[in-house]
Amino acid sequence: MYVAVKGGERAIRNAHRLLADKRRGPRNLPDITLEQIASQLALSVDRIMAEGSLYDRDLAALAMKQARGDLIEAIFLVRAYRTTAPRFGFSEPIDTSKMSIERRVSATFKDLPGGQLLGSTFDYTHRLLDPTLQGAEIEQAARADVTDEDRPMPRVTDLLAHEELIEGDGEAEEGAEVGDLTREPLSFPAERDLRLQTLARGDEGFLLGLGYSTQRGYSRTHPFVGEIRVGMVEVEIEIPELGFTVSIGEIQVTECQMVTQFQGSAKAPPQFTRGYGLVFGQGERKAMAMSLVDRALRAREFGEDVVAPAQDEEFVLSHSDNVQSTGFVEHLKLPHYVDFQAELDLVRRMRREYEDRTADEGKEAAE
Amino acid sequence: MTGATQADTYSGGFRQPVFDAQGVFRVALDALARPGRIMPLAARTKPPRPMPPLLADILSALADQDTSVFLCPALLAKAPSAAGWVRFQTGAANVKNPAEADFVVASHPENLPPLSQLSPGTPDYPDRSATVLVAVPGFDGGLPVTLSGPGIKDKIAFSPDGMSRGLWQQLVANHALYPRGIDVIFVAGEAVVGLPRSTRIEIGEV
Amino acid sequence: MMRQEAMGVLARANLEELRGALGAWPEPPDAESLRGPEAGLIMLRGRAGGGGAPFNLGEATVARATVRLSSGEVGFSCVLGRDLEKARLAALFDALWQREAEVVDMHLLTLVRERLAGQIERTAEETAATRVNFFTMIRGEDE
Numbered sequence: 001m002y003v004a005v006k007g008g009e010r011a012i013r014n015a016h017r018l019l020a021d022k023r024r025g026p027r028n029l030p031d032i033t034l035e036q037i038a039s040q041l042a043l044s045v046d047r048i049m050a051e052g053s054l055y056d057r058d059l060a061a062l063a064m065k066q067a068r069g070d071l072i073e074a075i076f077l078v079r080a081y082r083t084t085a086p087r088f089g090f091s092e093p094i095d096t097s098k099m100s101i102e103r104r105v106s107a108t109f110k111d112l113p114g115g116q117l118l119g120s121t122f123d124y125t126h127r128l129l130d131p132t133l134q135g136a137e138i139e140q141a142a143r144a145d146v147t148d149e150d151r152p153m154p155r156v157t158d159l160l161a162h163e164e165l166i167e168g169d170g171e172a173e174e175g176a177e178v179g180d181l182t183r184e185p186l187s188f189p190a191e192r193d194l195r196l197q198t199l200a201r202g203d204e205g206f207l208l209g210l211g212y213s214t215q216r217g218y219s220r221t222h223p224f225v226g227e228i229r230v231g232m233v234e235v236e237i238e239i240p241e242l243g244f245t246v247s248i249g250e251i252q253v254t255e256c257q258m259v260t261q262f263q264g265s266a267k268a269p270p271q272f273t274r275g276y277g278l279v280f281g282q283g284e285r286k287a288m289a290m291s292l293v294d295r296a297l298r299a300r301e302f303g304e305d306v307v308a309p310a311q312d313e314e315f316v317l318s319h320s321d322n323v324q325s326t327g328f329v330e331h332l333k334l335p336h337y338v339d340f341q342a343e344l345d346l347v348r349r350m351r352r353e354y355e356d357r358t359a360d361e362g363k364e365a366a367e
Numbered sequence: 368m369t370g371a372t373q374a375d376t377y378s379g380g381f382r383q384p385v386f387d388a389q390g391v392f393r394v395a396l397d398a399l400a401r402p403g404r405i406m407p408l409a410a411r412t413k414p415p416r417p418m419p420p421l422l423a424d425i426l427s428a429l430a431d432q433d434t435s436v437f438l439c440p441a442l443l444a445k446a447p448s449a450a451g452w453v454r455f456q457t458g459a460a461n462v463k464n465p466a467e468a469d470f471v472v473a474s475h476p477e478n479l480p481p482l483s484q485l486s487p488g489t490p491d492y493p494d495r496s497a498t499v500l501v502a503v504p505g506f507d508g509g510l511p512v513t514l515s516g517p518g519i520k521d522k523i524a525f526s527p528d529g530m531s532r533g534l535w536q537q538l539v540a541n542h543a544l545y546p547r548g549i550d551v552i553f554v555a556g557e558a559v560v561g562l563p564r565s566t567r568i569e570i571g572e573v
Numbered sequence: 574m575m576r577q578e579a580m581g582v583l584a585r586a587n588l589e590e591l592r593g594a595l596g597a598w599p600e601p602p603d604a605e606s607l608r609g610p611e612a613g614l615i616m617l618r619g620r621a622g623g624g625g626a627p628f629n630l631g632e633a634t635v636a637r638a639t640v641r642l643s644s645g646e647v648g649f650s651c652v653l654g655r656d657l658e659k660a661r662l663a664a665l666f667d668a669l670w671q672r673e674a675e676v677v678d679m680h681l682l683t684l685v686r687e688r689l690a691g692q693i694e695r696t697a698e699e700t701a702a703t704r705v706n707f708f709t710m711i712r713g714e715d716e
Contacts, residue, residue, distance in 0.1 A: 055617065055633035056654065082614060082632055087432055088458065088651070090616040093627045100693060102700055110707040118703040143698035155623050169625035178618065180629050183433065192621055193628035200619075200630050235633065237615060239649055240454055241376070247581035248615070248635060249653035255623065278619045280631055377607040377639060377647055384611075455608070455639075 023068050037061040046252075046281025047071055051322060052078030053182075053201040055251050055280050072203075072322050079323050090178075092236045092245055096255045096278070097155050099231040103282075106156050107225040108259060114153030119230060120282075156227035157257050157274065166226075166259065166272040188314045195297050195317060196290075200279055202320030204286040210310040211292035218308035219296045226257035226274070230282050254283050258291035265303035273302065376451040379413030381427050387411045391428035398552060398561030403514040403523040405506055405558045412456070415448040419502040421554035422472055423452070426500065430470055432458035437468035439478040465497075471549075473501045476529045482537040487547040496564070499551040504528040506555050510535065513569040514562070524572060525560070527553055532570065539568050579670050579682060583663040584652040586685045591662035594681035603643040604665050610638035610657035636660035646671040 024031065038045050038061040048060040052075045059078060067073035103119025106112055118124075160166045179194040186194060199207065214221050232250040239246055256277035264270035275295025277287035296310040309315055319325060381387035391408065398406045410420035412427055430436055436459045438449055450461045462468050465480040473479045479501060488496035503509070511526040512535055541548045541564060548564030562568075583591075595601060612634060619630040637651040638660040648668025650660045670677040 050631070053631035054614075055631065058655075059634065085634070086611075086613040087632070088613045088615055088635060088637060089432055090629070091618050091633075093618040093620045094630070096619070096623050100696065102696060103703075110709065116705050116707065117700050118705055119700055120703075141699040142702040143695075144702040144704070146694070146697045146701045157623060169620070169622035172620065172624075172626045176626070178627050178629055180616065182616075182629075182632075193626060196619070196621060196628040197630070200628075235615070235617060235653065237651060239651065241451070241639075242649060244577050246577055246584070246649075246651065248584045248651050250585075251617065251633060251653070253619075253630075257623065274622055276622050278630060377641065380608065 019068075023066075032065065034058060034061040034065060037064050043282060044069075044071060046283050047204060047286070048074045048078055050280040050283050050286060051075045051201055051203060052082070054078050054082045072326050076323050076326065089237055091248075092238065094233045094235060094251070094253070096229065096233055096253065097158065098152070099229055099233050099253075099255075100250075101153050101229060101231040102252075103230040104153060104227065105225070106227045109156060109159075109226075112156055112159065153229075155229075155257065157259075160226075164271070167268075167274055186317060188317075189300065190313060190317060192294075192298070192301075195313065196276065196278070196294060198317045198320055199277075199290045199293055202290070203322035203325070204283070204289065206320050206322070206325075207289035207293050208285060210296070210316060211289035213308065214292050214296050214310045219299070219311050220304075221292070221295060222261045223275070223292060223295070224259045225288065226259040228254065228256045228284055228287065230254045230284065252281050254279050254281065254287040256284070256287035256291040258288065258295055260295050262302065267301075267303040273298070375415040375448040376455050379415075379423075379452070380456040381411055387424075388428045391424050394559060395425055395428065395552060395561070398559050399518075399550060399563045400561070401518050402516070402561050402563055402566040403519060403525045405560055407558050408554075409557050415446040415452050417474070418442060418446045418449045418452075419474060419554060421557070421559060422474070422500050422502055423456075425552060425554070425559070426453055426459070426470060426472065427456055429498070430457040430459040434469040435460045435462045435467055436470045436472060437462050437465040437480075439471075439473040439480070441478040442472065442474040445474070468497055471497050471499045473499070476501055476503060476527075476531065476534055479534065482534075482541055482549060485549050487541070487544050487549060490547065493546040493548075496547060497549045499549055501551065501553055503530065503553050503555045506553070506558065506560060510570070511572045513571065514566050515569075516566045518563075519566070525562075527555070527560070535568060535570050538562070539570070542567060574674070574678065574682070576667070576670065579674070579677070580650070580663075580667055582682045582685050582689075583650065583666050583670075585689055586659075586663065586666075586681060588656065588659050588662070590681060590685055590688075591659060591666065594666070594677070594684075595662075597676055597680040602665060602669060604640040604648075604668065605643075606638070606661070607641055607647065608637075608639040610636055610660040610664075612636045612655045612657060615651075638664035640664045640668055642668045642672065644672060 038057045041064065044064055045057055045060045048063055048071060049055050049057065052060065059081060063074035063077040066077060101117060103121060104114065104117045106116060157166065179191060181194055181197055186198065215223065232252050234247050234250055236245045236247050258275040259272045260275060262271055262273040273295065275291035277291035277294065279286045279290065293310055293316060297313050297316060299306050299311040306312060391411065394406050394408045408421060408424065410424055412420055412423040414420060414423035426436065436453055438453065438461065442449060453459060454461060465471050466484050466486060471485055479499065485497040486495065488494060505528040507526050507528065509526045509528040509530050510532060511524055513522050514525050515522045545564050550564055551562040553560045553562065614632040615635045616632050617630045618627045620627055633653055634655045635651055635653055636655055636657050636659065639647065639649050640661065641647045646668040648664040650663035650667055652660055652663055666677055666681060
């Protein structure tokens with residue numbers, strides 16, 4: 001039940017002023033710029049874009065600054081912003097096979113056309129804190145000649161599709177409506193388009209935990225990374241007045257193709273099946289977790305028993321959004337005085353009844 | 368590329384999109400909240416002739432990329448660029464089948480498709496119904512009807528020109544679907560009148 | 574070059590390049606605004622598995638504009654980001670391109686294409702330097 005609470009205006013104003021003051025920090029230090037946030041804390045900014053479900057580095061950097069580095073608060077700010085903006089349309093599906101590659105690795109095939117490119121990665125670092133980083137001169141990245149053999153870089157799954165040992169991408173039904181959870185609330189069972197949209201904006205930590213659970217035996221999968229690729233892809237939209245599509249720029253995305261052994265069922269022959277992850281920016285952990293959970297959620301399609309949390313579509317999709325989660329969890333700290341008063345009265349009454357009853361029983365026992 | 372036909376499609380939209388849309392929206396809201404009452408509204412758009420400007424005003428305020436618009440064939444025959452104009456100014460898709468439309472637009476009541484074909488919404492989502500925008504020659508001189516219900520104190524007389532008995536009977540049937548049903552906004556000259564599904568209609572004078 | 578291609582290059586031009594190219598006209602080109610410039614969103618789509626059925630990935634901010642030159646050409650733009658001035662100028666140059674393609678090409682598109690090619694090359698070279706060849710070691714087997 002909602003009961004309005006009045007008062008506290010001055011305290012709230014001052015609390016916000018204190019927040020602004022703390023956000024600024026000691027005045028003898030330079031104010032951090034949005035350009036610094038966007039370039040030097042780029043992976044936080046990417047996460048805000050991915051989970052805020054809005055590709056705009058500058059806005060994500062602003063949100064990060066305004067939220068004092070609290071990523072979920074920043075994501076909340078970005079989500080709030082997007083509700084105020086008109087939508088002009090939708091893009092053609094991005095083509096990740098034409099990506100300008102910044103990183104591309106496969107754990108399943110060591111020699112693949114285009115090769116393996118580590119890019120800028122934390123992999124193979126020693127995870128030792130580096131005290132010299134502060135203020136250090138950093139050398140420019142190394143460069144190497146690019147040969148024609150480096151391009152193009154087909155997706156690993158495209159290379160294997162003809163063998164039929166691995167499932168294909170599936171047929172795209174032309175003209176079919178694409179579900180959009182920002183327009184129609186989710187209902188269950190949800191099709192894969194809606195599941196992928198939910199996962200793409202879902203909380204990295206929640207999906208990571210669920211993905212991990214599938215590896216530990218909560219649902220039977222034995223996953224391998226078929227391919228991870230990070231890079232820029234072109235965005236095209238159709239302009240109805242012109243009758244053709246135009247390119248409006250590029251976005252950075254991370255794509256993960258997870259390959260999973262599948263024993264076969266009444267519905268499908270034994271083969272490798274796949275889970276898919278795609279997120280804004282450089283977000284490899286999130287893309288991998290997403291692909292694990294996407295595969296687990298396809299249980300129904302493959303006739304697998306739904307036995308684990310990661311396979312339970314309603315559980316996963318209803319709890320993966322961190323703005324929803326934080327809204328409901330955090331509202332508990334707002335005034336609930338009337339609710340609580342009512343419950344207090346109830347507990348007092350039950351307590352009296354309990355005491356009366358035990359007193360009676362004691363008397364009977366004594367008699 | 369011919370400049371002349373393009374000019375029709377691209378020009379004549381709201382000059383101040385935010386304020387114009389808010390102003391028109393307010394009047395449309397008041398018209399539906401006070402059914403049968405004539406609400407003055409000065410046209411702010413200049414759509415391709417002879418599309419009645421107030422139809423274009425209301426579409427510009429209410430329709431967007433997520434909605435679809437059916438323009439009656441009679442209007443499209445006289446103003447072929449109206450379809451492109453609506454698409455460009457509002458972002459809404461033009462549909463040929465009135466049953467798929469969120470907004471059904473007619474330049475005269477006799478050009479309306481049978482109202483039973485239009486979407487009345489669903490019991491779970493009665494808001495997913497069509498809104499009819501129809502131009503009439505004037506708000507008097509037609510077959511008189513008596514309106515009552517929410518937003519009307521007692522009863523109100525309404526006699527828009529150009530409305531046939533058959534069409535009024537369809538609107539009586541529409542009211543019976545409540546909470547489902549279509550809503551209608553009439554426009555004439557520089558005024559609009561709302562007739563939501565909630566309004567009870569008796570054919571004949573008060 | 575097709576108009577489609579020119580519009581793609583204009584979407585990637587920066588404000589400095591767009592403003593600089595205006596200098597190619599002795600008088601600022603006379604254009605009327607038909608829509609915008611205005612900021613909004615585009616829903617970006619991906620495909621399940623990379624090549625399967627489309628799904629909604631998330632939105633991106635865009636700015637768009639439509640202008641008409643006094644000579645009648647109508648120019649469109651839609652560009653990623655929220656830079657309204659950039660959108661206005663991109664639409665203006667789309668219109669100018671229809672009238673004087675060579676001038677737009679020489680003073681703007683060529684420069685933008687060169688800058689983009691340089692950026693792409695740089696990224697490709699930096700990435701190429703991280704190319705790795707993994708060897709599989711066979712363990713525990715007798716020679």
